[in-house]
Amino acid sequence: MRIAVVGCGAMGSVYAGRLAGAGHEVLAVHRGAEHVAAIAAGGLTVSGPDGEHRARIDARTTPPPGIVVDLVVLAVKAADVAGAADLARSLIGADTVVLTIQNGLGSGDVVAQRVGADRLAVGIASGFGASLIGPGHVHHNAMRALRFGSYGGLDAAAVERVAEAWRAAGFDAAAVPDILAMQWEKLICNVAYSAPCALSGLTVGEVMDHEHLGAVSRAAATEAWETATALGVGIAVPDPVALVREFGAQMPAAKPSALLDHEARRVSEIAVINGAVPREAATVGRQAPVNATLTALARTREEPWVRR
CATH class of the missing domain: 1.10.1040.10 (N-(1-d-carboxylethyl)-l-norvaline Dehydrogenase; domain 2)
Known part of the structure; x- marks a missing residue:
């Protein structure tokens, strides 16, 4: 899968690093220039209970022109989700799925207004703590459960394909009917x-x-x-x-x-x-x-x- 992770703070970096390590083609878009420069120069290191892994990732502060991906992951905090959705528009093609993963309630509504409800999946991460150790290095405490569901009209098969991509990266991920x-x-x-x-x-x-x-x-x-x-x-x-x-x-x-x-x-x-x-x-x-x-x-x- 061609995947863009928009917002590579602690959680987003874990997502990006693990997905890239599983063989997905990952683009990381993050506004923190120092973190982006470190990833671009030496890769993204992800450490945790299962050891330490480094993945090579294309990291940018803004999306490169002319690139369309299969999956956009919005991994920013709820207050930043509107801006992240707007930033990601250039990455979205006719068949692109957008997955938004935030705490609390309401982010899906914001994203749906900007990218359309029919392409939107909503995710939740449970029992999953992460922290940035430094530029280019993130640590996670656990990866207990990620659950994905359709926000509106997104086909269940499309949500399952997203879940399968994350399972291949070592996450306990599943598509659910009632997110x-x-x-x-x-x-x-x-x-x-x-x-x-x-x-x-x-x-x-x-x-x-x-x-x-x-x-x-x-x-x-x-x-x-x-x-x-x-x-x-x-x-x-x-x-x-x-x-x-x-x-x-x-x-x-x-x-x-x-x-x-x-x-x-x-x-x-x-x-x-x-x-x-x-x-x-x-x-x-x-x-x-x-x-x-x-x-x-x-x-x-x-x-x-x-x-x-």
């Missing part, structure tokens, strides 16, 4: 830890067992579960508290991306994670005060970084 349900199942876990960890500086395990924040974490998850149920989303979660405790127990030392953003004084994705719950709840006449409060606190803390 929205899986997004909500992941969101229930994310709201339990994203804002509580970011605001407190504690890890997932520390929040999970904290005398005070543990109750807040569980309440945020329960509120998301209640909202999904009210919306009629087909989640397979009988007990949201059991779900988030099981999730947290698998990675107690992990720092959610929102906490990493706050440590770096960057704006996080809280608005599309915890913030998605009160927005979605309002569409069915409900309120979500726990997640609304967590979102307000996080966004207030981030205000100086927005202006920076």
Whole structure:
């Protein structure tokens, strides 16, 4: 497959490196010139529990002219997805599939407006932590699960071809018929830890067992579960508290991306994670005060970084 990964931060670099290592022809498009220069000069090194691997990748800060690919992967954060979709337009041909992988809810809607719903797949990555060690070098903690589904009219066979390309690269990847349900199942876990960890500086395990924040974490998850149920989303979660405790127990030392953003004084994705719950709840006449409060606190803390 000819694949363009737009946004080669930590997660995008893992995707690009593993896909290239499996024999796919990969183009990395990333605005960080130092990272791009290092990849272009010496390849992209991906390290993790399965060892260290280096892949040769065509890395650019902007897409080269006249290139059309089979698959565009938008691996940027939710706030940057509109710009990434616009940047990727020159790479899209009649049969190109666009896959967008972000935390939270809402990115698919943004991308569909720019590239068309009929070519769009939405992905979720679960239990998958990554960090940039330096220019040209990324490390991942695990590759537990990647799930892909059609946003709108994309044929199921096309989604399966995407999943197969990722499985060939060593990912636990699968096409699923109801990606929205899986997004909500992941969101229930994310709201339990994203804002509580970011605001407190504690890890997932520390929040999970904290005398005070543990109750807040569980309440945020329960509120998301209640909202999904009210919306009629087909989640397979009988007990949201059991779900988030099981999730947290698998990675107690992990720092959610929102906490990493706050440590770096960057704006996080809280608005599309915890913030998605009160927005979605309002569409069915409900309120979500726990997640609304967590979102307000996080966004207030981030205000100086927005202006920076």
